[in-house]
Amino acid sequence: MKRIKVTPTWCFSDEEGHRLDTHLLSLLGAVHRHGKLTHAAEEAGISYRHAWNLLHQGGEFFGVTLVEMARGRGARLSTLGEKLLWAEQRATARLSPQLDSLSSELNLAIQQHQEGVHPVLRLHASHGFAIELLPQHLGELQLDLQYCSPLEALAALNRNGCDLAGCHLPRGTVGEKARRKYRRLLKPRYQRLVGFIARQQGLMVAPGNPLGIDGVAALAERQITFINRQASSGTRELLDSLLDEAGIVSSNVNGYEIEEYTHSAVAAYVAAGMADAGFGVEAAAQRFGLGFVPLATEDYLLACNKRALKEPKFDDFLQVLRSVAFQKAVQGLPGYSPSQCGSVIEIGSFL
Structure with a gap:
């Protein structure tokens, strides 16, 4: 099945109308x-x-x-x-969630026009490397993929605005804040979780880690500059929990108020030498040739309504997650691994 991808193109022009080759x-x-x-x-x-x-x-x-x-x-x-x-790499990383969502909308419209109306799986989730893999493995199953924060995704699920909602839960005590949040939002009687992946989150630093940054405590050293994720993201919430656990006040982190909107945008910011450290996934660090200091493991799960699991499109989706091909692709991402991938999980037991 042909899939269209939207990518940004830069155009440099001066006041006289001269343009540079792209x-x-x-x-x-x-x-x-x-x-x-x-x-x-x-x-x-x-x-x-x-x-x-x-x-x-x-x-x-x-x-x-x-x-x-x-x-x-x-x-x-x-x-x-x-x-x-x-600048080009940072702009591309910032725009990628919106452009990927637009690509999904266009592909869906084209397929429905050419082939008639088919079942569509609506997925709302935060932007990430494993989520990006899904369209390549779904075959004939049509995916309406919209990128948003975990809170926005779960709100959409609860008003029947999507079929699957992505949410991340850090392992260990650092994930307690997220557990409390999900206990309020999820409905154990009517909803289930689908296992997806586990991923490493940590500090992205310059190659070779010349400043010897070994944890969040180093961020309170004023000579170290930091680039943050936006306040609505699960990654930002995880960082805040790590800072709380270490007894660090966010106002003591130089650059805490400066935000980027994707893991890749944070990595590009550090790679450009505009900050000494950023927080995100190992895959983004490796993509930009950066060092990585792992600090936490989190499970990325997909919430859905229990009754929806009986629909054929959900069975097709679960088979894709359980397939060797998809799980091998996930394992190819640095810091990622399949975690109960394709398993249906009781909410109460997981939280």
């Missing part, structure tokens, strides 16, 4: 990864001559060199080149 940013990213223009051009799918011309045009457009080249030292991004690259 290949420039992909070329800068390839230079950053390889350190050689020949390899960068090959990855970007353009000739060496075209790559050289692109860099020359970019330099003239901005009035500043974007890539510094020296005999025997290869190629490296200039200060402006790095800023352009990290």
Whole structure:
């Protein structure tokens, strides 16, 4: 089944209407990864001559060199080149939940128009690497995926606005705040939980961890700058619980009030050198070449109405979660593992 994905595209133009080739940013990213223009051009799918011309045009457009080249030292991004690259990666990471939700809506509309009305599984959940895998494994099962916070997802489930609602529960004492919240929101008599994945959360730091950041206590050291997640996210709630457990007042964390909206956006912020540490999943840290200090394990679960489990579309969905292919894909994500994946769980026993 054909699936459409919406991705952002940058356009640089000046007051005279001059525009830059859109290949420039992909070329800068390839230079950053390889350190050689020949390899960068090959990855970007353009000739060496075209790559050289692109860099020359970019330099003239901005009035500043974007890539510094020296005999025997290869190629490296200039200060402006790095800023352009990290700005693009941060913007893409920020926009990805909204664009993925839009992609889901478009694919659903196209499929229903082409094939008639078919059962649709409506999933509301926070953005994450494992959730991103689902559309690739569902085959003919249509998924209406909307990204939102756990509180928003559970509220939608309780008003019949979705079929499945994502929620995360940290293991151990640090998860007690989340347990109290879910006891108020979940209805053990009428609802069930579906096991999904477990994931490691912790601090993303510069490669090699040069500042020796080993836990949340280090965040209270004023010379360390931090980048946070938004207040509505489950990741932010987990961080707050870890700070409370360590006896750290959030106002003592330099950068606590600065927020990003995805794990990847936090990682891109740290990778750009704009903060010394951020909090999120290991998969995001590895994707941006960062170090990672694990601090907590949390279960990511999907809540649903008990009666809905009798519907054929739910049986199809559970079979996907239980499949070797999906669980192998989850295991390929750093810090992720299938956890009771596809199992139906009594709410009372889990909480």
